[in-house]
Amino acid sequence: MKRSILLTADPIDEPALTAGRSVSATAGAVVCFTGCVRNREAERPLVALEYEAFPAMAIRQFERLLVQAEERWPLESVDVVHRTGLVRAGEASVWIRVVSSHRAEALAACGWILDEMKRVVPIWKRPIWEPVANP
Amino acid sequence: MNRESMTITVQFWSYFRELAGIHGGDFEVVPGGTVSDLLDAVSLRHPDLAPMRPCALVAVGVEYAFPEQVLQPGDEVSLFPPVQGG
Known part of the structure; x- marks a missing residue:
């Protein structure tokens, strides 16, 4: 299985990511997930999230997850991009692309990788709240 | 470091760094000491981190x-809160 993992402080350029990756003739499913920063959290206006990663460990834990995903499902490729630094509301914070022969395994693997990422990959986020206007 | 202890370097991440008021430090642990022993030493030096211990990774x-993992001389240990990627 081909795999790539990128932590980046640059904006996630989804069209460029998609254009730069070809799929084989045996690939029947290409699942792309983009996670974006919401502009509210618990009803409170949010300007941005500041992401911090422990880079070496984050890459290592992502690698472990992708190996486990490959053991669970017949996947052709998985690509992961996760932002670090300041990500404004509306911008993408994570992008995952899973390619397989059939949709069931691609969808299942994509969801599983996201769930496990939130459990084991050392990345944290700090909310930047919209300033409260004084009355 | 003396013969009765080994030095373990600890790095704090995310808001643990803010609670400790420092990026990390060196801690002395007895040979054969465990991660739990190290956390005792960290809590002693940084009391504001002590309440975080149940959720610390x-x-x-x-x-x-x-x-219960036994530490080795030269180990680099990271201490951080639950992760929040995505």
Whole structure:
């Protein structure tokens, strides 16, 4: 299985990511997930999230997850991009692309990788709240 | 470091760094000491981190570690809160 993992402080350029990756003739499913920063959290206006990663460990834990995903499902490729630094509301914070022969395994693997990422990959986020206007 | 102890370097991440008021430090642990022993030393020096211990995650190098894991001289340990990627 081909795999790539990128932590980046640059904006996630989804069209460029998609254009730069070809799929084989045996690939029947290409699942792309983009996670974006919401502009509210618990009803409170949010300007941005500041992401911090422990880079070496984050890459290592992502690698472990992708190996486990490959053991669970017949996947052709998985690509992961996760932002670090300041990500404004509306911008993408994570992008995952899973390619397989059939949709069931691609969808299942994509969801599983996201769930496990939130459990084991050392990345944290700090909310930047919209300033409260004084009355 | 004396003969009765080994030095373990600890790095704090995310808001643990803010609670400690420092990026990390060197801690002395007895030979054969465990991650749990190290956390005792960290809590003693940084009392504001002590209440976080039940939720704290620990890594040795880039792999997760368990409380009973025995530390080795030169280990680099990271201490951080639950992760929040995505």
